Every structure is written in C-alpha cells, then in structure tokens.
Amino acid sequence: MRQEQQNGRKLKFHILRFNPQIEGDKPKMVTYELTEALGMTVFIALNQIREQHDPSLQFDFVCRAGICGSCAMVINGKPDLACRTLTSKFPKGEITLLPLPAFELIGDLSVNTGKVMRAVSERIEGWIHDKNMGEIDLTKMEVTMDPDLADNIYELERCVECGCCLAACGTKRMRDDFLGAVGFMKVARFLMDTRDKRTEEDMYEIIGDDDGIFGCMSLMGCEDFCPKDLPHQHQIAYLRRKMVTVK
Amino acid sequence: MEQLLSEQVKKSRTPARLDFYQSATGLILGLFMWAHMLLVSSILLGNESMYWVAKSLEASFLSKDPTHGYPILVTFAVLGVFFLFIVHAGLAVRKFPSSWKQHRVFRSHMKMMKHKDTNIWYTQVVTGFIMFFFGSVHLYIMMTHPDKIGPYASSDRFVSDWMWPLYLILLLAVEAHGTIGLYRLAVKWGWFDGKNPVSNRKKLKFLKNLLAIFFIVLGLFTFAAYVKIGIEHRDKQGERYIPSSLTSQAKPEALINYQS
Ligand code: HEM
Ligand code: FES
Numbered sequence: 001m002r003q004e005q006q007n008g009r010k011l012k013f014h015i016l017r018f019n020p021q022i023e024g025d026k027p028k029m030v031t032y033e034l035t036e037a038l039g040m041t042v043f044i045a046l047n048q049i050r051e052q053h054d055p056s057l058q059f060d061f062v063c064r065a066g067i068c069g070s071c072a073m074v075i076n077g078k079p080d081l082a083c084r085t086l087t088s089k090f091p092k093g094e095i096t097l098l099p100l101p102a103f104e105l106i107g108d109l110s111v112n113t114g115k116v117m118r119a120v121s122e123r124i125e126g127w128i129h130d131k132n133m134g135e136i137d138l139t140k141m142e143v144t145m146d147p148d149l150a151d152n153i154y155e156l157e158r159c160v161e162c163g164c165c166l167a168a169c170g171t172k173r174m175r176d177d178f179l180g181a182v183g184f185m186k187v188a189r190f191l192m193d194t195r196d197k198r199t200e201e202d203m204y205e206i207i208g209d210d211d212g213i214f215g216c217m218s219l220m221g222c223e224d225f226c227p228k229d230l231p232h233q234h235q236i237a238y239l240r241r242k243m244v245t246v247k
Numbered sequence: 248m249e250q251l252l253s254e255q256v257k258k259s260r261t262p263a264r265l266d267f268y269q270s271a272t273g274l275i276l277g278l279f280m281w282a283h284m285l286l287v288s289s290i291l292l293g294n295e296s297m298y299w300v301a302k303s304l305e306a307s308f309l310s311k312d313p314t315h316g317y318p319i320l321v322t323f324a325v326l327g328v329f330f331l332f333i334v335h336a337g338l339a340v341r342k343f344p345s346s347w348k349q350h351r352v353f354r355s356h357m358k359m360m361k362h363k364d365t366n367i368w369y370t371q372v373v374t375g376f377i378m379f380f381f382g383s384v385h386l387y388i389m390m391t392h393p394d395k396i397g398p399y400a401s402s403d404r405f406v407s408d409w410m411w412p413l414y415l416i417l418l419l420a421v422e423a424h425g426t427i428g429l430y431r432l433a434v435k436w437g438w439f440d441g442k443n444p445v446s447n448r449k450k451l452k453f454l455k456n457l458l459a460i461f462f463i464v465l466g467l468f469t470f471a472a473y474v475k476i477g478i479e480h481r482d483k484q485g486e487r488y489i490p491s492s493l494t495s496q497a498k499p500e501a502l503i504n505y506q507s
Contacts, residue, residue: 077359101356170365173356174349205258210341214266217342218435220364223448234444237437244263 008035011087013049014096015057019107029096030054036087042095043071043083046109058108066227069160072167073109074098079164081227082109100167102176113163120183124206126190130197149194156189156235158228165232168221177211181222181232184213188235191242203239204246213243265338270432272335277425277432279328284422284462288469294398294476295490301396314493321393329386336379343372363452364434367427374424381417385410399480399488406477407484411470418466422459430455 011034018027032049043061050057062068064083071082076096087095103111120126165181166172172180187207190196207213213236222232286304290297304324305316344350357366388404389396395404405411433439433451441447480486 074359077361098359101359168360168362170353170356170368173352174344204263208258208260209262214262216435217368218364218431219362219368220434220448221360221362224362224364231444233434233448234437234440237435237440240266241436244267246260246263 008037009093010034011036011045011093011095013045014094015049015109016098017057017108018105019056019058020105021107036093040087041083042073042075042085042087042097045087045095046082046097058106058110060110067160069113069162072100072113072162072164072227074100074167079167079225081162081164084227100163102166102169102172103163111163113161116163116166117161117182120179120186123179124183124187124190126186128190128193128196129202130195132197145194149192153189153192156185156192156230159185159230160228162227164225164227165222168225170219170221171215171217175211175215178215179207179212181226181230181236183207184216184236184239185230185232188239191239200242200246204243207239208243208246213239216240265341268334269338270436272331272338273428274432276328276331276335277429280421280425281462284466284469288465290398290401290469290472290476294488295492297398297401298488298490305393305396314489318393318396321396322390325386325390325393329390332378332382332386336375339375343376368431371424371427371431374420377416377420378424381413381420384413385417397488398476399483399486402473402477402480403484404477405470405473407481411474411477415470418470419463422462422466426455426459426462 013032013034014029015032016027017030019025032053034045034048034052037044043064046057046059050059059073059082060070061083062070064071066081066084069081072079073082074080074097075082075085076090076094079100082097087093097109099105099109100111100113103113103116105111159182161182163182169178169180172178184207187203190198191200191203209215216236218233218236220233222236226232286300287297289300302313302316304321305318306320307313307316310316344353353369357369388410395401405414430451434448437444439447439451
C-alpha cells in the first residue's frame with residue numbers, strides 16, 4: 001500500500017453535486033480523478049478537487065483536525081469526518097461522497113448542522129439550571145467539584161456536534177422529531193453535573209416520550225459511527241433506566 | 248380533555264410504561280421460546296421422552312391413570328402466552344415504519360450504511376409481521392386442542408394436517424426474532440455493560456449468533472424428526488401413542504377393571 005501511495009495511486013471520487021439555490025439544478029454524481037499523496041485525507045483531496053477541477057464545489061471545514069465537527073459527510077456509505085479519514089483506508093481507490101442525510105442541504109457536501117444543533121440545545125435547555133443562581137456570593141470561593149466527576153462530565157462534553165449520530169440513526173431518518181444521540185448525550189451530561197439543579201423528573205419532561213428516550217430502537221448507529229467514540233449505548237441505556245423509574 | 252390539560256403540566260408516564268411492558272413481554276416470550284424449543288426437541292431422544300414431557304406438562308402425575316392428564320392446564324398456559332404475545336405485538340407494532348415513505352427511507356438507509364444492528368432490527372420487523380399470522384394460528388390450535396399433543400398426534404399435525412410449512416416458517420421467524428430481541432434488550436437496558444460496554448457488546452453479539460445457530464439447528468433436526476414420524480404414521484392418522492412400558496403393564500389391569 002505504502003509503495004503504491006508513493007507511486008501516486010489514482011483515486012476516483014464520486015461526489016454528489018447539487019445546488020438547491022440554482023433553479024432547475026438536479027442532483028447528479030460527478031467523478032473526479034486525483035493522484036493520491038502520502039497521508040492524504042478526504043478533506044485534502046476535496047481541496048485539490050476544488051483547486052484543480054471545480055471551484056464551485058461546496059463543502060465545510062474549519063479545524064482540519066477533528067475538533068470542530070464541520071466536515072462530516074457520508075464517505076463510502078459511512079458518516080464520518082472528512083478531515084480524519086485517510087484515503088489509504090480505501091484499497092480500491094474509489095470514494096463516494098454524499099452530504100449527511102437528516103440535515104438541510106446547503107449545496108453539494110455542505111449541510112446545515114448548526115440549525116439542528118441549536119434546536120437540540122434549546123429543546124433540552126443545554127445550560128446550567130439553578131434557581132438560586134442570582135444569590136451566588138461572588139466574594140466567596142466557588143464550591144470545588146470532585147475531579148472524577150469533572151472527568152466524567154468532560155468525557156461526555158467531547159461531542160463536536162458533527163451530526164454523524166443523527167445521520168447514522170435509522171430512527172431519526174424515519175422520524176424527524178426524534179431527539180437523537182447528540183441530545184441524549186447532552187441530557188446525560190447535565191444530569192451528571194451537580195451544578196445543574198434539574199432533577200430526573202425535570203429531565204423526564206424533556207425526553208420522557210417516544211420523540212425522546214423511549215423512541216430509541218437501539219439500532220446503535222450513533223454508537224458505531226460517532227467519530228469521537230462517545231459512549232452512546234451506555235448513556236442511552238442509563239437514561240432509559242432512569243426515566244422508566246421516574247414516579 | 249382534562250387528561251390533555253394535565254399533561255401540559257406534567258408529562259404522561261405512559262410512554263415509560265409502554266416501553267417497559269414491550270421489553271418485559273419480549274423478555275418472557277424470548278425465554279419461553281428457548282424453553283419451548285428444548286421441550287419440543289425431546290422427540291430427538293425418542294417417542295417415549297416426548298410423550299413423557301407432554302404428559303408431565305398436563306400434570307398427569309396427579310392423575311391415577313398415567314395416560315390421562317389435565318389438558319385444560321395446557322389451554323390455560325397457551326392462553327397466558329397468547330395474552331403476552333398479543334400485548335407484545337400491540338406495543339411493538341408502534342415501532343413499525345408507519346408509511347411507505349418511512350419504509351423507503353429506512354430501506355435506503357440500510358443500503359447505504361450496511362450496518363449490522365440496523366439491519367437486524369428490520370429482520371425483527373419482518374419476522375414480527377410474519378408471526379402476527381402464523382404465530383396466532385399455532386397458538387389458537389394449541390389452545391383449542393390441548394389434548395392432541397404427543398409423538399403421534401403432533402407428527403400427524405405436521406404431515407397429515409399440513410402444518411409443516413407453517414411450522415418451518417415459524418421456526419425460522421421466532422428464533423431469529425427472539426435471539427435478536429434478547430440481544431437488543433441487553434443493549435437497550437445496558438444489562439451487561441460492565442466496565443467496557445464496547446467489548447461486552449461484541450461478546451453479546453457473538454453469543455446472540457451462537458444461540459441463534461444452536462436453536463435453529465436444533466429446531467431443524469426436531470422438525471425433521473416430526474415430519475419423519477408423521478410420514479410413517481400417515482396411514483394410521485389419529486391413533487395415539489402409548490409407550491411400550493404402559494402397553495405391557497397397563498393392559499392386563501385395564502382388562503381386569505373391565506371384567507369386574
Ligand atoms: C405478532 C408477533 C410479534 C410482533 C409483531 C413483534 C414485533 C416486534 C418488533 C417490531 C420489535 C422491535 C421493537 C423496537 O424496536 O422497539 C420487537 C422486539 C422484541 N420482540 Fe417481538 N414481535 C412479536 C412476537 C415476539 C415473540 C413471539 C417473541 C419471543 C420470541 C418476541 C420477542 C421480542 C423481544 C425480546 C424484543 C425486544 C424488546 C424490546 O426491544 O423492548 N417477539 N418485536
Ligand atoms: S474540519 Fe473540523 S472536524 Fe473536520
């Protein structure tokens with residue numbers, strides 16, 4: 001493989017092209033050829049295609065390091081981050097790229113994840129709730145948090161809101177109102193946080209129905225396709241056990 | 248109206264209950280089907296073994312005459328299973344794709360992702376749908392003919408009564424559906440997550456495949472055994488099996504009773 005790469009293997013990218021802004025434009029697959037370079041990612045390849053073949057190709061990226069979550073797309077059938085996917089992963093050298101489903105299409109490979117992620121945060125009220133927040137004495141030392149708890153919260157906070165979990169979820173694809181793994185992860189995170197005074201009953205109000213935790217059919221797309229390997233299965237099972245016992 | 252108003256204040260607990268009962272009925276049915284398979288497969292050990300199992304389940308040990316039990320017990324047992332079956336189907340059918348569009352989206356999602364756990368859910372939907380019909384037929388017959396269970400009576404049902412195609416489909420459907428369902432339960436409620444949920448899920452999946460193969464193979468052998476007996480017994484359809492241990496001893500006694 002390495003030898004092949006140094007010799008510059010030919011890669012074929014089949015990319016869905018469609019711009020909904022242009023009237024009469026129809027979705028079509030377009031193939032671009034490229035010479036593979038050492039350590040090439042799908043993101044690097046896309047930039048080359050844009051430079052060498054078609055400057056109108058739309059796709060998103062910011063960090064190029066798997067941190068911002070902007071570059072998620074469907075790569076050979078699997079939702080993943082383009083900036084973290086090496087082209088050498090595909091021995092046949094054929095790579096099909098589609099925009100993430102379950103999101104509004106902006107154009108080509110670019111989708112509006114921001115809109116959905118904002119709605120998720122608003123729906124689960126993804127911030128610290130504390131009725132006595134106003135009475136906090138700023139002159140006093142802040143109550144310290146147990147380092148293990150802080151670690152556990154941080155583990156769940158690693159979500160980059162890329163949207164792979166929603167695109168990989170058959171339930172979400174069928175039922176648009178379903179909250180999905182990104183929302184459950186946030187709920188689990190705030191339930192864990194001792195600064196958030198919301199109780200399990202309060203969380204039931206948010207996720208206690210078939211659009212929430214009881215709608216999950218355990219298809220495990222979120223678990224198996226999360227680029228950050230967040231513990232979705234474990235957290236969803238935990239929330240389900242908590243919510244089913246709420247009085 | 249009042250209920251709707253109160254749900255504005257406090258969310259209904261019903262969705263939680265429904266999810267719980269869906270899982271609970273599935274769990275009982277899934278475990279029951281394993282036990283059922285093991286009991287039915289007693290035919291592989293010979294007619295006498297199966298006869299003994301059937302009679303024991305009729306509680307014949309409580310009766311003076313060992314060839315007669317209390318089949319009404321079977322009727323009640325089947326009634327119980329039928330009840331769970333209907334409740335489970337009623338709850339699980341909520342999850343079926345509810346329109347052609349949803350179905351089409353799900354199928355294209357499956358085709359795109361080639362993801363095992365997504366695909367086996369669809370298997371559950373299809374096998375569940377099959378069981379609506381075939382499972383009901385089987386349960387109804389057993390409920391109304393509780394006395395006609397035995398090495399010959401059951402084999403006659405396979406062959407002479409033409410139940411074998413239904414049983415073959417039901418076998419594959421229920422074993423696939425049940426083992427996938429039990430795996431799903433473990434994942435869904437996190438029963439075996441332990442310290443490493445990722446590797447434990449892999450183990451669960453392996454176990455699921457192993458169990459599915461075991462029960463399907465056992466089921467096919469059992470199926471073949473009943474069909475074989477059924478074919479051999481075709482000319483004497485309706486005749487009941489009496490174990491040799493009883494024919495030699497019980498007969499003279501019966502004669503004595505008759506004479507006196
Ligand atoms: C008419 C008959 C049946 C239908 C229509 C049916 C349908 C379904 C469906 C659609 C699911 C998936 C539910 C979900 O994704 O949340 C399911 C789950 C399950 N089924 Fe069935 N099923 C039937 C009979 C049975 C039988 C006979 C068994 C026992 C072998 C069984 C065992 C299970 C189990 C253990 C689950 C997992 C429960 C859960 O996820 O909560 N089902 N069933
Ligand atoms: S560009 Fe930021 S995650 Fe890929």
